[in-house]
């Protein structure tokens with residue numbers, strides 16, 4: 001057992017982990033944060049994407065023991081990254097709802113985390129940047145078109161154009 | 163006909179979206195119960211073998227292992243086959259595909275369950291795997307199901323005989339012929355298969371999980387546990403995609419999980435990791451086809467001969483009905499005076515093929531649409547013209563010798579697709595477009611799609627809906643069809659709102675639970691909106707019969723003058739003086755009006771003669787034409803799909819943004835099927851491409867930049883409010899349109915999908931001569 005201290009969605013946590021435990025295991029099993037999904041467990045599908053010190057990572061490939069001192073943001077913490085009203089969603093989340101970018105929803109937590117992270121880095125991404133930023137998040141339902149539309153819409157709203 | 167008013171697109175927000183964007187939606191893997199155990203499957207490493215002996219002593223002795231079950235421990239019937247009873251829950255004698263289940267383990271951690279499964283020792287007599295469908299069809303070939311009285315490996319057989327083939331060939335000015343092939347396709351729903359089975363204090367089993375068909379699961383669990391249906395309660399959890407892959411396959415895994423839960427009397431969770439999910443669950447049927455088509459100088463078809471051989475895999479599962487659909491759709495939506503269609507489902511030692519969005523139709527579509535293009539090429543005609551010349555018009559007989567009901571939209575889908583895609587300006591004869599490294603091409607595919615289950619499934623083609631009006635005016639809707647992402651939860655409340663005259667916000671859906679309603683059949687075949695929608699209309703009608711007299715009385719008017727819409731009721735002559743739906747509900751409650759109703763709708767029967775193929779086949783059809791524009795990189799063989807124009811006769815577009823979502827997703831899956839998704843196996847039939855790193859799906863980089871969805875609205879005869887299916891029609895023409903566009907771009911035939919970059923590059927090189935490039 002290894003004792004690891006880090007921050008999740010702004011709250012300090014201390015958890016005991018096994019050396020082989022992944023961050024995804026710890027988030028889901030020890031911390032009860034079930035929003036991050038497992039789709040492949042090999043870093044390919046993107047369903048488990050979280051922000052680690054502000055950058056998107058696939059939590060299924062991050063060893064929990066390595067996040068000592070880090071700050072982690074999961075889908076549960078995305079809304080509070082945006083200074084909206086109490087209980088308000090992040091504009092990216094809103095936009096996904098508004099344009100109908102959600103179907104089965106399983107890819108969506110990871111997709112939204114990747115999109116939020118993109119817009120933090122580049123508030124008005126061009127088509128290619130947008131595609132590249134989401135290239136690690138597979139969606140089997142939507143064909144991505146509405147997801148792109150949602151991210152563009154969120155970018156506009158966050159930039160004050162909407 | 164009308165296009166969607168774009169303004170509507172933002173209005174309808176999916177009721178399930180908020181939970182999904184916040185991470186609060188609960189999927190099966192998220193379910194937790196105290197004292198829960200974890201299931202593991204003892205998988206056969208061999209594709210074909212006889213089980214001599216199973217020794218579970220070591221596994222049973224492991225600390226924390228609560229149960230190891232073999233076939234001998236099954237209290238009920240060791241049978242889960244949905245159509246043919248050829249599939250055991252746990253193998254007792256013959257192993258028929260890699261990963262076939264030999265025993266089950268329940269233990270107190272997933273890891274321990276997995277290790278215990280590996281500790282179960284099985285003694286096999288290993289047999290040579292039989293993987294070639296054509297060889298397996300030969301007589302005296304080793305039998306995969308020796309227990310059947312049949313002396314061959316034939317799993318299903320369908321045929322159509324129409325007209326006089328000799329005359330058809332005689333009348334033809336040109337005859338084209340081809341051997342074609344389609345690959346398997348893996349569903350790759352993002353959420354792997356998972357369920358939780360909980361024994362309840364009253365002796366019932368509560369089965370929760372990710373699934374399309376709760377009633378199939380109920381039947382399978384009841385069969386293996388020996389419990390009556392009433393003691394098996396199946397509740398659908400949020401389901402992370404299905405596409406057919408969670409049609410019958412959950413029955414297999416959930417019934418195994420139920421056996422364990424019953425044996426240990428504790429909750430048991432079963433989830434497959436991605437690799438297992440790909441190895442152990444169904445695929446789209448790979449097919450080998452032979453087509454021969456005759457046509458007159460002007461492109462008029464005179465005869466079609468089609469032979470389609472589908473790989474059923476180790477068990478029949480849904481093969482007989484998948485191949486039925488291939489048969490009925492084998493000649494496309496065209497006038498074919500003379501036809502001879504033969505389809506075969508053949509057992510092999512692979513994981514069973516099963517349902518995948520389109521259900522045998524995409525394969526047939528690739529066959530017939532490829533041939534339509536080749537007819538056009540042979541006659542130097544525009545393939546769009548050839549389709550228009552042959553497209554069925556109202557009153558024409560389809561190949562099954564019956565007129566398709568209300569097919570007036572079919573030709574229009576072709577015309578509108580031609581116009582919206584810029585076909586007339588941009589199409590060029592095969593290979594006659596741009597020269598040099600990059601070659602542009604356009605391809606078209608036209609389909610009809612029989613809605614719902616058709617003749618072989620009529621016995622379960624009925625559905626119910628339960629509507630309950632509460633005294634505050636809120637309405638609870640229960641149906642038997644599941645939300646898989648396709649939008650049932652969104653579209654059905656819209657139908658309730660229209661039918662009752664309330665707003666969408668009045669309506670809340672109850673989770674799908676077999677306790678709510680009798681068997682509503684499966685959520686497949688693009689039938690949920692049609693079947694549940696019609697049942698809703700029935701239930702709403704019953705409620706209105708009770709509520710309208712009261713409303714008229716309260717408003718002091720005549721009942722036939724009463725209007726209820728958007729949650730308000732008024733007498734038509736005096737709309738200002740209205741009453742709210744909430745007030746009506748309260749008054750009705752106080753008057754002891756019965757405020758719940760069960761609606762029921764039975765699909766009109768359809769027919770199919772097994773000797774001649776004559777029949778109505780399906781009670782109604784949807785029609786669509788897709789046009790693909792591609793650019794082929796002849797150096798690398800890579801194909802870029804630039805634009806898709808998708809014209810669908812949807813009957814009535816109740817939820818246009820949902821239709822667009824279905825079409826865009828269908829295009830993506832179809833493009834994957836056409837170009838990327840190449841399921842590879844080793845010589846003994848073990849799947850090698852079992853994760854996202856090796857089985858390549860379209861990613862955001864491959865998303866088709868421009869997908870235009872156009873809805874035509876020719877009301878269907880039996881759909882509620884005129885609705886036709888769209889979920890599967892969205893994918894069926896896609897791969898064919900892409901393949902036709904590639905052939906058009908490079909002027910070479912595409913005989914096989916997936917047309918991967920490697921294959922395309924090879925074909926191009928060999929056509930160009932050894933080592934050479936075709937440079938123009």
Ligand code: FES
Nearest residue numbers: 039041043046060
């Ligand atoms: S589960 Fe982590 S990338 Fe798929």
Ligand code: FES
Nearest residue numbers: 104107139140141
């Ligand atoms: S919405 Fe289903 S995988 Fe993306």
